[in-house]
Amino acid sequence: MARLSSCAALAAGAVLTILVIAQPGGHARAAGVQRPNIVVLMTDDQTLESMKVLEQTNRLLGGEGVTFDNAFVSFSLCCPSRSTFLTGQYAHNHGVQGNSLPLGGYYKLDSTNTLAVWLQRAGYTTIHLGKYLNSYGTRDPHEIPPGWSEWHASVDPTTYQYYDYTLNENGQLTRPCASQSPACYQTDLYAQKAQEIIRRRAAEAQPYFLWVAFIAPHAGGPPDPDDPGFPPTPSPAPRHRNYFAGTELPLAPSFNEADVTDKPPFIRSLPRLNARGVRGIRENYQQELESLLAVDEAVQGIVETLRDTGTLDNTLIFFTSDNGFFHGEHRVPSGKVLLYEPSIRVPLIVRGPGIPQNVHRSQLVANIDLAPTIVEAAHAQPGRTMDGRSLYPLLRDGGKEYGRDIVIEDSPGAAHFSALRTQHYLY
Numbered sequence: 001m002a003r004l005s006s007c008a009a010l011a012a013g014a015v016l017t018i019l020v021i022a023q024p025g026g027h028a029r030a031a032g033v034q035r036p037n038i039v040v041l042m043t044d045d046q047t048l049e050s051m052k053v054l055e056q057t058n059r060l061l062g063g064e065g066v067t068f069d070n071a072f073v074s075f076s077l078c079c080p081s082r083s084t085f086l087t088g089q090y091a092h093n094h095g096v097q098g099n100s101l102p103l104g105g106y107y108k109l110d111s112t113n114t115l116a117v118w119l120q121r122a123g124y125t126t127i128h129l130g131k132y133l134n135s136y137g138t139r140d141p142h143e144i145p146p147g148w149s150e151w152h153a154s155v156d157p158t159t160y161q162y163y164d165y166t167l168n169e170n171g172q173l174t175r176p177c178a179s180q181s182p183a184c185y186q187t188d189l190y191a192q193k194a195q196e197i198i199r200r201r202a203a204e205a206q207p208y209f210l211w212v213a214f215i216a217p218h219a220g221g222p223p224d225p226d227d228p229g230f231p232p233t234p235s236p237a238p239r240h241r242n243y244f245a246g247t248e249l250p251l252a253p254s255f256n257e258a259d260v261t262d263k264p265p266f267i268r269s270l271p272r273l274n275a276r277g278v279r280g281i282r283e284n285y286q287q288e289l290e291s292l293l294a295v296d297e298a299v300q301g302i303v304e305t306l307r308d309t310g311t312l313d314n315t316l317i318f319f320t321s322d323n324g325f326f327h328g329e330h331r332v333p334s335g336k337v338l339l340y341e342p343s344i345r346v347p348l349i350v351r352g353p354g355i356p357q358n359v360h361r362s363q364l365v366a367n368i369d370l371a372p373t374i375v376e377a378a379h380a381q382p383g384r385t386m387d388g389r390s391l392y393p394l395l396r397d398g399g400k401e402y403g404r405d406i407v408i409e410d411s412p413g414a415a416h417f418s419a420l421r422t423q424h425y426l427y
Helices: 049-052 055-060 078-087 115-121 186-201 273-310 367-378 392-396
Strands: 016-019 037-043 067-073 125-130 149-154 167-169 173-174 208-211 315-321 345-351 358-364 406-409 420-423
Touching: 037 078, 037 186, 037 273, 037 367, 049 055, 049 273, 049 406, 055 273, 067 392, 115 125, 115 208, 115 367, 115 406, 125 186, 149 186, 186 208, 186 273, 273 315, 315 345, 315 367, 358 392, 367 392
Parallel strands: 016 345, 037 208, 037 315, 067 358, 125 149, 125 208
Antiparallel strands: 016 315, 067 345, 149 167, 167 173, 406 420
16 A cells, blocks of 8 residues: 655646536536537646646636546556546456557457447537547558547557658548648647637537547657657657756656665566666656647647637537656656556546636546546437546535545556555555
């Protein structure tokens, strides 16, 4: 059992933000209020600490809504976490327990029974833009999963290329930008496409669900001149390169931990980081922050487009990351998929009418709760027994508790663990 310090809590996470506008089902609604549009903005491998550089996101979302200070992912790896978002289930229930077969990947999830299918049946136009599930497109790059009305997904293995990537756009393969010119930067192109979709859908009576999945700050090509040998880094937009060159690592008490005798064998076997290793981690950290600046600009552009089209007041927006990331905590130089705070902790912000503005909530919540929240807002019927619960009661009442703990898990195998994250302890 580990007692969690406030410093360790700030060491990591991913990012999760919701903008809520219309009243959800099960609660009183004003006469004539339509079901909300739903926009999900997702980053990849983003830490809680890195939210400090997202000034527009904090202003437009956090300053206008509720911030959950104790939000987590139950399986801190891309495909299992995204499958949890699409099902409201823990990985041991939806069955995706890795990024590739036989344990996981796109082909492991039953795509006939996901959030997109439920929303489409409820009358929503469903739209995906960006990264989907790992291994998507490796068998048939023209494939579109069930439940999606409009499809603009990156095709593996090009997903993690910040330039020269392939998209499946409604069944047609395109290379929107093959060069490395600034105009081809992936985050910017996704932002432009998202704004175009919002403008195009604004006049339609049918509500829409739009999931925009950025890859920043995940490592990806092409390499930059100042990349360290290890760990791998993202590629910031040219206008943001070296913006944080002088920024130091946030040294949590667990950074390069001297005494690991109380840790499992895997951690005990790790050597302490040397000066060269710390320099590489710092360079990666700086480039991650730089890559997020384009995401922050994308959030601003998307919110402004919603406002300009007169649809902001009836739009539910999630901004999230699928998991956190290590930067030397417990001697782990990079990565995720461990039960420690840098892997599992995620920020969550919610904005919308009827929801308090610029306040914080301390209740324990997790990514299993996102699908139930969206289902309630959309008046949809889920096709699975979801493990999560809607966030709406907690949004409205800071004193309400669900009285539950969060399961933390990873892939089956020799190093497998199962854990419980409580309000104050990790078992």
